[in-house]
Amino acid sequence: MTTIATQPALQSRTFAGMTGRAVAVAAIVIAVAAALPLVLSNYQVGLATEILIFGVLAMSIDILAGFAGRTSLGHGAIFGVSTYVVVYATAQAGLSPATSFALGIAAATLVAVVFGLLAVRTSGVYFLLLTLALGMIVWGICLRWTQVTGGENGMRGDVRPEWLVSHRAFYWAVLAAASLVSYAMWRFVRSPFGLTLLGIRDSESRMRSLGYNVSVHLFVGFAVSGFFAGVAGALYAMFNNFVSPSTVALAQSVEGVLMMIAGGVGTLFGGFVGAAAIIALENVVSSYTERWQMVLGITFILIMIFTPEGIIGTLRAMLKRKER
Amino acid sequence: MIVSEPILTLADVVVAFDALRAVDGVSLTVPRGQRRAIIGPNGAGKTTLFNAIAGALPPTGGRIAFDGHDVTKLPPHRRAQLGISRTFQITNLFPRLSVQDNMVLALRGRSTRKFSLFGKPDVDGAEAPQIAAALDAVRIAARADVMVKDLSYGEQRQLEIALSLVTSPRLLLLDEPAAGLSPSERSMVAEIIRALDRDITVVLIEHDMDLALGLVDLVTCMFEGRVLVEESPDEIRRNKQVQEVYLGRPRHA
Numbered sequence: 010m011t012t013i014a015t016q017p018a019l020q021s022r023t024f025a026g027m028t029g030r031a032v033a034v035a036a037i038v039i040a041v042a043a044a045l046p047l048v049l050s051n052y053q054v055g056l057a058t059e060i061l062i063f064g065v066l067a068m069s070i071d072i073l074a075g076f077a078g079r080t081s082l083g084h085g086a087i088f089g090v091s092t093y094v095v096v097y098a099t100a101q102a103g104l105s106p107a108t109s110f111a112l113g114i115a116a117a118t119l120v121a122v123v124f125g126l127l128a129v130r131t132s133g134v135y136f137l138l139l140t141l142a143l144g145m146i147v148w149g150i151c152l153r154w155t156q157v158t159g160g161e162n163g164m165r166g167d168v169r170p171e172w173l174v175s176h177r178a179f180y181w182a183v184l185a186a187a188s189l190v191s192y193a194m195w196r197f198v199r200s201p202f203g204l205t206l207l208g209i210r211d212s213e214s215r216m217r218s219l220g221y222n223v224s225v226h227l228f229v230g231f232a233v234s235g236f237f238a239g240v241a242g243a244l245y246a247m248f249n250n251f252v253s254p255s256t257v258a259l260a261q262s263v264e265g266v267l268m269m270i271a272g273g274v275g276t277l278f279g280g281f282v283g284a285a286a287i288i289a290l291e292n293v294v295s296s297y298t299e300r301w302q303m304v305l306g307i308t309f310i311l312i313m314i315f316t317p318e319g320i321i322g323t324l325r326a327m328l329k330r331k332e333r
Numbered sequence: 334m335i336v337s338e339p340i341l342t343l344a345d346v347v348v349a350f351d352a353l354r355a356v357d358g359v360s361l362t363v364p365r366g367q368r369r370a371i372i373g374p375n376g377a378g379k380t381t382l383f384n385a386i387a388g389a390l391p392p393t394g395g396r397i398a399f400d401g402h403d404v405t406k407l408p409p410h411r412r413a414q415l416g417i418s419r420t421f422q423i424t425n426l427f428p429r430l431s432v433q434d435n436m437v438l439a440l441r442g443r444s445t446r447k448f449s450l451f452g453k454p455d456v457d458g459a460e461a462p463q464i465a466a467a468l469d470a471v472r473i474a475a476r477a478d479v480m481v482k483d484l485s486y487g488e489q490r491q492l493e494i495a496l497s498l499v500t501s502p503r504l505l506l507l508d509e510p511a512a513g514l515s516p517s518e519r520s521m522v523a524e525i526i527r528a529l530d531r532d533i534t535v536v537l538i539e540h541d542m543d544l545a546l547g548l549v550d551l552v553t554c555m556f557e558g559r560v561l562v563e564e565s566p567d568e569i570r571r572n573k574q575v576q577e578v579y580l581g582r583p584r585h586a
Contacts, residue, residue, distance in 0.1 A: 193451070201441060201449040204430075208438045211427035218387060218421075219496070220413035220442030233450070 039188055046177040054176045055248075056292060060285045061180075061187040062244045067268035067280030068194050069237035074266070075275030076198050077230050078210030079132060082262045083124050083140035086147035087235045089257030091117035091242025093151060093158060096252045100166025101157075106247070109168065113243040114236060120147065121235020122228075129227035132213075144262055152254045163253025168246050183244055190240050191278065197233060198277060206230050238265075271312055273319025282320050340365040340400050340534050341386070341504055347394035348381050355381040357558030358395070363504075369536045370545040372569075373555035374578055379538045380422055382555070383506050386536075387419045388412040400503060414443055418502030420493045422509045422538070428482040432473065432492060435481055436464040439496040467499035471525055487518045494525060505529070507537035511544055519544055546570065554578070 042061075046054045066088050074080040091113035098109035128139045151158045158164065173179045197203055205226050208216050213223050246252060255261070268287050272279025290308060295301040316323040341363040348356040356378045363369050371379050384390040386397060388409035397405045404412050427435050440460055441447045456464065468474040471491040476484060481492065494510055510526065511519045523544050529535060539545035546552065546566035554561045554569065556578045562569070569575055 196451045199454050200452050201437075201446050201454060202452075204434060204438060204454060205441075205447050207430055207434075208427050211429055212425055214389065215421070215425045215427065215496075216438070216442075217409040218389070218413055218419050219439050220410050220500075221447065222408075222410045226447075229448075229450070 035188075035192075039184070042184055043181065046180050051176045054180050056288060058176075058180045058183050058248055060281065060288050061183050062241050062248060063265065063268055063284040063288065064281035065187050065190055065241040065244070066238055066265045067272060067284055068191065068277055069234045069241065070265050070269045071272075071274065071277055071280055072194060072198060072206075072234040072237070073230060074269060075277065076203060076210060077206040077227060079128075079136045079227070080266060081124075081128075081140040081231075081234075082137055082259065082266065083128075083144035083147075084234070084238045084265050085259065085261030085263070086144035086257045087117045087121050087124065087238045088242035088245070088265070089151070089252070089261060090120045090147060091239040092246040092249070092252045092256050093164070095168055095243045095246035096164050096166045096250075097157065099168045100164060106168060106170045110243045110247075113246060114239040117239025117242055118232060118236045121238070122232050124235065125228045125231030129224045129231060141259065141262070144257070144259060148254055148257045148259065151257050158254075161254060163251060163256075165251050168250050173247065179247070183248070186240065186244060187281075190237055191281075194237055195277060202226070202229070267309060271309070271319055273322030273325075276319060276321040276325070279319050279321035286320065338365060339363060339398075341536070342398040343382075343386070343395065344398075345395040346382070346385055346392045346397060348378075348385050348390055349393045354558050356385060356392070359555070359558070359560055360395075361553055361560060361563070363534055363536060365534055366531055367534055367551060368549040369534075370549040370552045370566075371536060371538050371555060372540075372542070372545060372552060372575075373561070376557075377555040377578075378558040379555055380508055381558075383419065383508050383536075383538060387417055387506055410442075416500075416503035417506065418497040418500060418504065419506035420497045420508055420510055422512060424486075424489050424493055426481050426489060426492060426496070429480065431478055431480055432468070432484070433464070433477045435492060435496060436467065436477075436499055439499045440464060443500050463499055463501075467495045470498060470528065471495040472521070487514055490514060490518070490522065491525070494522070498529075501530075502533060504534045504536070507535065507539075509538050509540060511539065511541055523548060542570075 045057055049057065066084065070081055070084045094116040095109045095113035098104040098112050099106060104112070124140060124143050127143065128136055131139055152160060169179060173182050198206070205216070205221060208221070209223055209226060216223050245256070264287070268283035269280055270283065271286050272281065272283030287305070290305060291301060294304045298304070312319070318326060339362045343359055343361050346356055346359045347354060359382060371382065373379055381390060385392045388404070388407055392405060396403060399412065399415060399417060402415060404415065427438060437456060437460070440463055465474065468477060471494050473488050473491050473495065476488060481489065484492065490510065494507070497505060507526070511522045514522060519541065526535065526537070526548055537545065537548070546569065549566060551563065552566055552569045553563045554575050561578060562572055562574060564572060
């Protein structure tokens, strides 16, 4: 305890000691994930791809919810704008997949910037409702601007470049992208800037009195989070080759938030676990009953009651107790 | 007392909440390096005045000048950048972060490192000694790795001071630093304040008269939003008016 001055700044305990061990864990997880297509059917590889994509979306929501303490119900819309732009740019404007991909992310970031400008002065329920309303506007535009978006019918387009057409190749590409952006998000939340988001979560007034312009920090956090949601949306365009208003609908935002919560708020990587749990559940249960949404609802209630910290959060707490 | 140029000047400052004038035309001048106490009964407007100086509540009238800048309309974070630092009467820390991370946040409030989006979180060679010194000054260096919500109340009050101290502010506003502490903890807080660098101008609100009067050069007594008297600690002790506002007017037989 006497070496405090020379010790590196330990981030709140959840981050501590993730250096050497974290690299090993990440390498093992990625290796296992990369080996999955060798044993899974095409259908299951598709599910795994979807899990990776929605895991990235859930993580992007967690940047705001778990670190800045602001839960967004507009991220489905940000995600979906990216999907729309990518499909439109390839199918209608005839641009290359790479250009479309970049445009999709740029558009999502732009939407996040607008959302951020409007929402950063609010918190709690007001933030929730404002982002929900902004998301509804995007949904309304996608539904009504028929000439461009195809309205309710949506838009179809072969977004994937030829070398990614096979299920396996696409899965590996998504795995690479998801690993990259996960690393970026991890670096982001544990950076000096990420610490300021945690500070804002705990006390805005103290942050102000220490010299922080809280609105600017939340705005940057929102824009960065939107960028990552845009990456997920662009990947989804390639995955689905189709986009319709349901991609930007409230249900999409809610699903992202629920995946984040099921994995564990503030755990970041819990996003993948939550996405896996929910997508698996949806698919398993829906093969038995048409009322799978009811089962999903009950599952959420059980998660809220018994493991409010989410799957990863609960596991971490158990590990900590063991270590003591 | 050495008279030097003022670091803080308030001219006819008013903070009104609708019809209630919580601070009602306060003018005061604090010279650089002074230790000043603001006393007064509950509801006198002391904390509201602090909020006006720190920027948490914009004044509805009057002017506030700090170190040659008119700060009347500046938001709190801009005032902090200029070197105004404060503690809170009701403990206001980052409870779910470690003591160390609380200090890191406090230290980086005035540096550009707070905008490092993907940089390393570790404290650098310049930051570490500053944090260690501030934690030493308030005697919680041994608790650096503890989560703030797990600290005792007394330790939280000590950290409260450390956070406002670590950036080497030019004006330190202490809002009841000893509130709710035991007598031994109080005397420790008094020692911490007494040991502060004399270059730091200190304005403190305190209800404990013995504590406050033993620490300061000059005392401003507020009553009903106005300055009642401004005198040295010794004079304040004997001042009939001050006794009256605290204890009520004596009944004559």
